[in-house]
Amino acid sequence: MNALPAPTKRHWVRHETLLLLMLFAETTYFFYFARNFGTADNISNIVRHSAEMGLLALAMMPVILTGGIDLSVGSLMGLCAVIFGVLTHDWHWTTLQAVAATLLAGLFAGGFNAALIAFLRLPPLIVTLGTFSLYRGLAEATTQGTKIYRSFDPDFLNLGDQHFFALPIQAWIFALGALFFWVLVHRTTLGRSFRAIGFSPEGTLYAGIPVERRTAMPYVLAGLTAAIAALLFTARLHQARADAGTGYELAAITAVVLGGTSIFGGIGSVHGTLFGIAAIAVLNNGIARVPGVLKAGVGGELASMLTGALLLIALAAPILTRFITRGRATQT
Amino acid sequence: MKRYSRELTVAIALSALLVWLAIFAPHFFQPQPLLARLTAQVPVLVLTIGMSVVIISRQIDISVGSQFGVCAVVAGLTSAAGAPLSLALIAATLTGTAMGALNGFLVAWLGLPSIVVSLATMVTWAEVLRLFQQGRFINLPAGVQWFGFSQFVGQASLLFFALGLLGAMAYFLKNRTGGRHFYAVGSDSEAARLAGINPKGVTMLSFVLMGTLTGLAAFCNMVQSPQVDPKCGVGLEMKAIAAAVVGGIAVTGGRGGLWGAFFGLLLLATINPALTYMHIDAYWEKAIQGLVILLAVIADGLRTKRSAA
Amino acid sequence: MKRSQFIPALLALPFTLLMSCEKSSAPVGADHPKAAKKLTIAFLPKSKGNSYFIACEKGAREAVQELGAELLFDGPTNTDPAKQNEIVENWMTLGVDVIAVACENREGIAGPLKRAQEKGIKIVTFDSDTTPDARSFFVNQATPQGIGEALMDEAARLCAEEGEFAIITATLTAANMNEWRKFIEARLAERYPKMKLIDTKPCDDQKDKAQAETTNLISANPNLKCIMAICSPAVPGAAEAVKQAGKAGIVKVVGLGLPSENKAYLKDGVTQSVILWRVADLGYLTIQAAYAVGTGALEVGSKSIHAGKLGEIQIDGTSIILGKPFVFTKDNVDQFDF
Structure with missing residues (x-):
């Protein structure tokens, strides 16, 4: 038992070093070869375009750390956007009231996932597959698919377009989110218990930790984060729509796993997730600016394929090294 | 009795829905649309069989939708080039098998988590297909649709084939040693290894089988229509997973059977037409699908909690 | 032990190099984006x-x-x-x-x-x-209004201005198609009082789903006279369903689509009209x-x-x-x- 944590720890430190190197190489490459990649405007674009996905990834990290998964966050973004639209337009609430209610709705929807997963002990993959469909369905049913809410309070829309101290507002919100999740996971006993649950739920229970409540928490936070992401998305697009956040759950999971968090739980770090988010955000923006890609017009396709490749390489690299080092050890 | 309780629950839910339709929407049972609906589910059923085996082995494959599209285009191009149907069938299944083997290799021998591997292959195949085919339909020569026979013969033979495959696979999984190996590896791979089973081989086999069945399913889809739509695979992985799970196959591996998945598929596939026949607006569809999945899994959870207490 | 840490980095290297080799063959325009003076x-x-x-x-x-x-x-x-x-x-x-x-x-x-x-x-x-x-x-x-009116007029012509029809769209949230649907419904209300829109179904931009929805629509609504497919994969999908139901010519198919994807159905008399521009x-x-x-x-x-x-x-x-x-x-x- 004693031998287990040590190699694991080395393992993930190594992963993040590797990822940081990759990120550095990627950024340097784009900086020199991609058209206008390093301009201030473009860097602001990168942040604004990936803030929602990044926030979802930050919230997904503790979920995966406990050995779970949440497929419903993208759909919940759609539902929260619609709720916000209904409250401001049909119910004529003030923006502030509507924001508060939307956040509450996110908490509640996250809590619903949490209740089924933690207290009924149902498999997270299936529960959130169900709510993935349910939340998007509720959003579509509310708007009958067709209704789009436009024209919001200009102060609210500033969230999506404006800068604050030279950085887009999303950057500040994202930084706050990153700080919150980093402290939660790495500096609190709660965070430690997530990791412990991911390693061994039974063992954690015998250690006297309330496993059910601790398992529930990341899902509730994910719900809240999805609501925040929905508000940012609405502000950026100037529209509240039922199809907000389509496909974002997979992007968030990709970022977390690329960042070195084990999909089985127990291993991972928030800074790794941050590198993962950055690697994907930079790739999406930069690849379409490389002259050859630009000419061929295949930026979107190539970005997806390279993300897939990056994911496999990041996962396979430590395993391959283990094979190689083990092979060498047996030879000598 | 208890072993089959989940299959029973789903079958009862399905029967209740059908009885309800029989009373309020008898048009539902008109033979032609019924036959057309069932035939249209044949490719999904073939995929569900493969997915069930993968899930029973405690893995998952979310790349089958993309694989299905690739196989359909390969089969379509082969047929459009004038090759006989048998050649198109071979091309599709070989393509599927190769893609399944790639997933299997990454999961079984490199030990990578299957959800991540298949997430990566899902986006890769989808983008390759988009770059290659650009969404263009493939017009097939005459003689491909319904194998060149009449519509009824074509539909009937597809249905017989699918039910035959289902029966054979269900029997194999339940009653043959080879089939039990999937359960053994899925419930405890280490114990299975100690019992003399090769878990890597079994995992590999489940993905290869999944790939082959995907190719087969794409072929079954192609022969129903005079055209191939390169987007035909989008979202199929979710349908197959949902069917398996609603039918009582546990994502934790080692539990559940093909007949349950079959009933799960029929239940989910009946909801959408039921809305049309009951004149309920289409925008409720996703919400109801989600509720069915949740109800199925909650029923399961309550039962295990009660039996544990 | 430390040496093993270099191996992952080594593994990553060919990948990044590969990427740079592949693309740096293209003209490097990082510093002079408009050097070519091409528009x-x-x-x-x-x-x-x-x-x-x-x-x-x-x-x-x-x-x-x-x-x-x-x-x-x-x-x-x-x-x-x-x-x-x-x-x-x-x-x-x-x-x-x-x-x-x-x-x-x-x-x-x-x-x-x-x-x-x-x-x-x-x-x-x-x-x-x-x-x-x-x-x-x-x-x-064609403006959304032009498209919507052309579709509605064509459907009305085929149905002799009376009877039930249904729409197949791509997704319920597709903004441009919702715009067309708005003008279709406006034209319907204004010009064709004897026609009735009974249902609108999404097909997720997939031919197979359009076919399944049409099969259900035809059998659930025996008086249906026309299917209007407003996204391109839906036109052949709807036509195939009508053909399989043996209702070619009885249930008319009209839609927006590419001629090459609909040629066979047009010639067989399953699809009556496809609307598009060059x-x-x-x-x-x-x-x-x-x-x-x-x-x-x-x-x-x-x-x-x-x-x-x-x-x-x-x-x-x-x-x-x-x-x-x-x-x-x-x-x-x-x-x-x-």
Whole structure:
């Protein structure tokens, strides 16, 4: 038992070093070869375009750390956007009231996932597959698919377009989110218990930790984060729509796993997730600016394929090294 | 009795829905649309069989939708080039098998988590297909649709084939040693290894089988229509997973059977037409699908909690 | 032990090198984006991997060749409603001269387009417009109103102006199709009191789902007289369902789609009419207009534009009009190759 944590720890430190190197190489490459990649405007674009996905990834990290998964966050973004639209337009609430209610709705929807997963002990993959469909369905049913809410309070829309101290507002919100999740996971006993649950739920229970409540928490936070992401998305697009956040759950999971968090739980770090988010955000923006890609017009396709490749390489690299080092050890 | 309780629950839910339709929407049972609906589910059923085996082995494959599209285009191009149907069938299944083997290799021998591997292959195949085919339909020569026979013969033979495959696979999984190996590896791979089973081989086999069945399913889809739509695979992985799970196959591996998945598929596939026949607006569809999945899994959870207490 | 840490880095190296080798063969334009002095036109379709826009792109590439401009072609590869906005914002920082866009989301994309205009980038829309203040010209093959009315009129003609019909759309949230549906319903209310829209079903842009929905619609509604398929994969899907139900000619099929995908059904008398315009010409004209706007040859107030092989094209206000949509029937479908 004693031998287990040590190699694991080395393992993930190594992963993040590797990822940081990759990120550095990627950024340097784009900086020199991609058209206008390093301009201030473009860097602001990168942040604004990936803030929602990044926030979802930050919230997904503790979920995966406990050995779970949440497929419903993208759909919940759609539902929260619609709720916000209904409250401001049909119910004529003030923006502030509507924001508060939307956040509450996110908490509640996250809590619903949490209740089924933690207290009924149902498999997270299936529960959130169900709510993935349910939340998007509720959003579509509310708007009958067709209704789009436009024209919001200009102060609210500033969230999506404006800068604050030279950085887009999303950057500040994202930084706050990153700080919150980093402290939660790495500096609190709660965070430690997530990791412990991911390693061994039974063992954690015998250690006297309330496993059910601790398992529930990341899902509730994910719900809240999805609501925040929905508000940012609405502000950026100037529209509240039922199809907000389509496909974002997979992007968030990709970022977390690329960042070195084990999909089985127990291993991972928030800074790794941050590198993962950055690697994907930079790739999406930069690849379409490389002259050859630009000419061929295949930026979107190539970005997806390279993300897939990056994911496999990041996962396979430590395993391959283990094979190689083990092979060498047996030879000598 | 208890072993089959989940299959029973789903079958009862399905029967209740059908009885309800029989009373309020008898048009539902008109033979032609019924036959057309069932035939249209044949490719999904073939995929569900493969997915069930993968899930029973405690893995998952979310790349089958993309694989299905690739196989359909390969089969379509082969047929459009004038090759006989048998050649198109071979091309599709070989393509599927190769893609399944790639997933299997990454999961079984490199030990990578299957959800991540298949997430990566899902986006890769989808983008390759988009770059290659650009969404263009493939017009097939005459003689491909319904194998060149009449519509009824074509539909009937597809249905017989699918039910035959289902029966054979269900029997194999339940009653043959080879089939039990999937359960053994899925419930405890280490114990299975100690019992003399090769878990890597079994995992590999489940993905290869999944790939082959995907190719087969794409072929079954192609022969129903005079055209191939390169987007035909989008979202199929979710349908197959949902069917398996609603039918009582546990994502934790080692539990559940093909007949349950079959009933799960029929239940989910009946909801959408039921809305049309009951004149309920289409925008409720996703919400109801989600509720069915949740109800199925909650029923399961309550039962295990009660039996544990 | 420490040495083993280098191995992952080594493994990563060929990957990054590979990437750089592959692409650095292209001219390095990082420092001088406009060194070539070619006019850069960025062409943004509603989605990629869509046969309709591939046909558009073909025309666009032809025009670019003639004019000696640089063409950038990119578009959304998924259904994320923010994607077009992101691409426009990225092009703003990339340094393009003109952006030609087929707007998925009329109001949603207006913000980024206006910001691009402020930066001196000229905007031309095609296929579907944004708000008029966010672009210079709209290359107009048909307005949403024109499409909606053409579809409704054609369906009414086929049904002799009475009876039930149903619509198959791509997704319930597709903004441009919802716009068409609005005009279809307005025309219906205004002109055809004896016709009734009984249902609208999404097909997720997939032929098979359109077929399944149509099968159900026909059998659930025995009095159904017409299926109106307003996204291109839905037209052959609906036709196949009608054919399989043995209702060819009894349930009419009308829709928006490509002739090549519907030829067989038109000839068999399953599909009665398919409405579309010369798609490649739309791409060609868009680039001609974008080039003229970019070089300053075309300004607001001009009455016509000389568009290469298409000759003089009339301008109405800020709309450059390609011409009315065609109605393809079994008699004329053979003349078209897209």
